[in-house]
Amino acid sequence: MLSDYFKPEILKKIAAGAGTPVYVYSKAVFLRQISTYKKAFRGLNALFCYSLKANSNRALCALAAGQGLGADVVSGGELYRALRAGFKPGKIIFSGVGKTAEELAYALKSDILFINAESFEEVLELEKTAAKLKKTASFSLRVNPDVAARTHKFITTGRLGGKFGVSFEEAEKIYFYAAGSKHLKAVGAQFHIGSQIYSARPYRLAAARLAGFILKMASRGVNLEYADAGGGWGVKEGFEMPFPGPLARALAAAFKGTGLKLVIEPGRSIAAPTGILLTRVLYRKRGGDKNFIIVDGAMNDLIRPALYGARHPVALLGAARGPIKKYDIVGPVCESGDFLALGAALKEPARGDLAVIYSAGAYGFSMSSNYNSRLRAPEALITGRGAWRLVRKRETLTDLTAKEV
Numbered sequence: 254m255l256s257d258y259f260k261p262e263i264l265k266k267i268a269a270g271a272g273t274p275v276y277v278y279s280k281a282v283f284l285r286q287i288s289t290y291k292k293a294f295r296g297l298n299a300l301f302c303y304s305l306k307a308n309s310n311r312a313l314c315a316l317a318a319g320q321g322l323g324a325d326v327v328s329g330g331e332l333y334r335a336l337r338a339g340f341k342p343g344k345i346i347f348s349g350v351g352k353t354a355e356e357l358a359y360a361l362k363s364d365i366l367f368i369n370a371e372s373f374e375e376v377l378e379l380e381k382t383a384a385k386l387k388k389t390a391s392f393s394l395r396v397n398p399d400v401a402a403r404t405h406k407f408i409t410t411g412r413l414g415g416k417f418g419v420s421f422e423e424a425e426k427i428y429f430y431a432a433g434s435k436h437l438k439a440v441g442a443q444f445h446i447g448s449q450i451y452s453a454r455p456y457r458l459a460a461a462r463l464a465g466f467i468l469k470m471a472s473r474g475v476n477l478e479y480a481d482a483g484g485g486w487g488v489k490e491g492f493e494m495p496f497p498g499p500l501a502r503a504l505a506a507a508f509k510g511t512g513l514k515l516v517i518e519p520g521r522s523i524a525a526p527t528g529i530l531l532t533r534v535l536y537r538k539r540g541g542d543k544n545f546i547i548v549d550g551a552m553n554d555l556i557r558p559a560l561y562g563a564r565h566p567v568a569l570l571g572a573a574r575g576p577i578k579k580y581d582i583v584g585p586v587c588e589s590g591d592f593l594a595l596g597a598a599l600k601e602p603a604r605g606d607l608a609v610i611y612s613a614g615a616y617g618f619s620m621s622s623n624y625n626s627r628l629r630a631p632e633a634l635i636t637g638r639g640a641w642r643l644v645r646k647r648e649t650l651t652d653l654t655a656k657e658v
């Protein structure tokens with residue numbers, strides 16, 4: 254039970270010390286998800302590259318680096334964070350559909366493991382950048398396996414017609430071009446079919462297609478070292494990650510005997526159960542036939558309910574009274590889409606009670622904004638029984654205008 258890691262006593266202490274809203278992470282949960290992955294992939298010699306987009310707080314990244322994980326970054330900013338947090342450059346990969354020349358140069362100068370390129374033009378830019386720096390760029394290509402994954406349309410990424418990756422035909426052309434360049438070294442091929450996938454089936458299909466393609470390329474003289482299967486296993490809001498054994502078995506079967514080194518880039522499954530958003534009840538009211546709880550956290554803190562229809566479990570920490578009713582938990586932002594939960598079955602809280610929004614550790618703070626000129630929330634880490642520390646301070650009013658000229 255996730256609530257075992259986020260006990261009311263410590264959450265009350267954190268709320269008193271850091272104020273609300275505040276993101277609270279559990280070191281124990283974070284480390285457990287990592288060890289679950291290691292257990293499932295035991296014997297496969299896989300490189301786990303923690304996907305910083307899920308949660309790039311330095312304290313969590315440092316924990317992942319300390320467990321020997323690499324990093325998957327998608328911007329120069331994430332590369333900077335990964336290096337600062339202590340990830341070994343030789344275990345960092347750089348993905349993303351639109352890297353700039355400056356970002357490519359930064360990656361090359363940092364001697365990362367490889368860059369996951371997504372178009373012929375990007376590879377040409379990479380070659381030019383590498384030539385300028387007198388380097389050889391190790392790259393992998395993100396190929397689009399055209400596999401449907403049953404997930405939210407905003408996080409399905411492996412179908413042709415989407416913006417991600419290149420077709421196998423295009424990849425073939427790019428690898429042959431790279432073979433003739435002294436500034437390019439093709440080292441891998443990647444797919445990423447989406448996020449929040451709970452079934453091994455689409456992975457099995459995509460991995461079989463990728464393995465077949467890599468073997469075909471090898472028969473034509475292009476020998477790749479890495480097969481990268483993209484993001485991690487799905488994880489339901491309110492739960493720890495289910496054991497990713499089926500995912501490991503699907504990938505192992507597809508790449509068996511190929512000699513390829515497997516790379517996987519989990520983000521959500523490690524970070525989501527690790528964090529909660531702790532907010533305080535400001536007001537209660539009725540509107541039409543609806544009961545509203547207005548809290549001090551909002552869509553600028555956690556946009557997942559509004560963006561993806563995510564349903565985060567909610568718990569109240571006060572001495573709630575009366576019968577269970579359905580409540581919409583909404584924030585102060587001036588948007589009807591500003592809600593953290595709809596129709597949550599709860600007893601009525603009192604003003605000032607704390608509300609816990611579970612499974613907010615991934616794509617929570619990292620997608621937060623200053624919309625409505627709200628200050629971004631602080632982040633706290635529970636480090637042990639009754640012990641916690643602040644791992645990011647609350648923004649201040651002066652932060653809001655600091656960059657304006």
Ligand SMILES: Cc1ncc(COP(=O)(O)O)c(C=O)c1O
Nearest residue numbers: 304445448484485518519520521
């Ligand atoms: C290329 C790539 N790798 C890894 C991830 C992380 O996926 P997840 O958080 O589902 O593990 C994503 C997420 O969209 C991605 O686009």
